[in-house]
Amino acid sequence: MSLKMKSKPSIGLDIGHYTIKLVMLDRSPQGWKVHTSLSALTPPNSVRDGSVVDVAAVAATIKGLLKRAGLKNAAAHVSVAGASVVMRNVRIPKMNEQTLRKSIRFEAGRYVPNSPEDSYIEFEILGDTEDGQMDVLIVAAPKQLVDSRLQACTMAGVEVESVDLEPFAAFRALVEANQGIDIANDTIALIDIGAYTTQVSVIHKGNFAITRTINQGGNNLTDALQRYFKLTFEDAEEGKMQLDVRALLDDTKPTENPPLRVLQPQLDELIREMRRSLNFYQSQQTEAGAGGNLSWMLVSGGGAKLPGIADYMSGRLGLKVYPGCILDNPRFSGLSEEIATGPEVSVASGLAMRAHKAA
Ligand SMILES: Nc1ncnc2c1ncn2[C@@H]1O[C@H](COP(=O)(O)OP(=O)(O)OP(=O)(O)O)[C@@H](O)[C@H]1O
Numbered sequence: 001m002s003l004k005m006k007s008k009p010s011i012g013l014d015i016g017h018y019t020i021k022l023v024m025l026d027r028s029p030q031g032w033k034v035h036t037s038l039s040a041l042t043p044p045n046s047v048r049d050g051s052v053v054d055v056a057a058v059a060a061t062i063k064g065l066l067k068r069a070g071l072k073n074a075a076a077h078v079s080v081a082g083a084s085v086v087m088r089n090v091r092i093p094k095m096n097e098q099t100l101r102k103s104i105r106f107e108a109g110r111y112v113p114n115s116p117e118d119s120y121i122e123f124e125i126l127g128d129t130e131d132g133q134m135d136v137l138i139v140a141a142p143k144q145l146v147d148s149r150l151q152a153c154t155m156a157g158v159e160v161e162s163v164d165l166e167p168f169a170a171f172r173a174l175v176e177a178n179q180g181i182d183i184a185n186d187t188i189a190l191i192d193i194g195a196y197t198t199q200v201s202v203i204h205k206g207n208f209a210i211t212r213t214i215n216q217g218g219n220n221l222t223d224a225l226q227r228y229f230k231l232t233f234e235d236a237e238e239g240k241m242q243l244d245v246r247a248l249l250d251d252t253k254p255t256e257n258p259p260l261r262v263l264q265p266q267l268d269e270l271i272r273e274m275r276r277s278l279n280f281y282q283s284q285q286t287e288a289g290a291g292g293n294l295s296w297m298l299v300s301g302g303g304a305k306l307p308g309i310a311d312y313m314s315g316r317l318g319l320k321v322y323p324g325c326i327l328d329n330p331r332f333s334g335l336s337e338e339i340a341t342g343p344e345v346s347v348a349s350g351l352a353m354r355a356h357k358a359a
């Protein structure tokens with residue numbers, strides 16, 4: 001007789017500064033069957049600069065989400081992000097994986113803002129180069145940032161199966177959504193507008209070239225409205241969601257809408273920072289004598305729900321911009337009114353997919 005232990009259900013859990021998202025899905029003949037996609041507001045001031053600073057409050061919110069999902073416990077794939085989480089593509093002398101593992105702290109020391117001893121460092125050898133060296137992807141995150149997230153999960157009774165980078169998870173979801181986009185050959189920008197941060201990544205032929213964090217997000221827009229019109233946070237949020245920023249695209253006719261005029265400088269500043277990151281990528285490419293012009297952009301995160309933002313970004317950046325509503329796609333079944341399919345769940349979806357190896 002063989003006894004098979006029933007394993008815990010796998011979830012993707014995205015602990016954001018504004019909302020915590022939980023997604024649970026399975027492979028299906030067409031692609032994916034979504035069982036659950038939920039979000040709850042993050043308790044105020046419980047997540048700061050990527051770290052969980054109030055472990056008990058975040059754990060309680062995670063527990064609440066589990067309950068709403070009908071789960072007693074779960075094994076979670078979680079993520080990290082923020083300015084202190086770094087990803088670098090580096091070229092170093094050729095060595096085998098074992099040797100690199102021994103010297104990775106030394107190699108990474110040049111790129112990691114914190115001391116390497118206080119960081120978790122991972123790497124992936126991407127391949128040999130023509131000049132006898134090799135390209136390596138190095139990822140590092142402060143131990144305290146990662147550990148605080150693990151503590152919140154543990155306190156909520158959730159076992160952590162893996163820790164990923166947010167942009168990697170969002171990209172996995174994008175690949176799975178397979179919206180007829182040529183990921184293998186294109187150079188794409190993946191932009192996630194969260195509450196306090198915006199992540200800009202460039203993916204060239206399926207490989208991450210850069211990922212950067214801008215310390216601005218949807219909250220800066222709310223903040224501007226709140227201050228100017230002396231509103232409560234909730235009223236400013238509500239008001240923001242009613243605006244359509246496409247009205248700002250006509251430069252010949254300044255908008256008469258006062259809230260839009262208050263929003264515009266913040267939005268333009270955010271887009272300027274995006275452009276700076278994209279220019280940085282382009283200049284690296286030019287230096288290396290490589291091509292890699294951007295083909296298009298995908299914008300995800302709750303900030304992507306601002307009405308008209310994809311068109312506005314497209315107008316300002318001169319690129320095609322698609323909203324990243326990953327689950328809103330024929331490859332995903334099981335959707336219902338209770339299942340969140342907006343651009344804010346792309347990270348959690350990509351995390352949930354980690355539980356399921358390629359079919
Ligand atoms: N309908 C909407 N219109 C405009 N903005 C919206 C809308 N819905 C949500 N947002 C904004 O999205 C932001 C939150 O997005 P999201 O939930 O992706 O953030 P987060 O993942 O918690 O934050 P971070 O990634 O910074 O940790 C907030 O600034 C919120 O105001």
Ligand SMILES: [Mg+2]
Binds near residue numbers: 016017192195301347
């Ligand atoms: Mg986020």
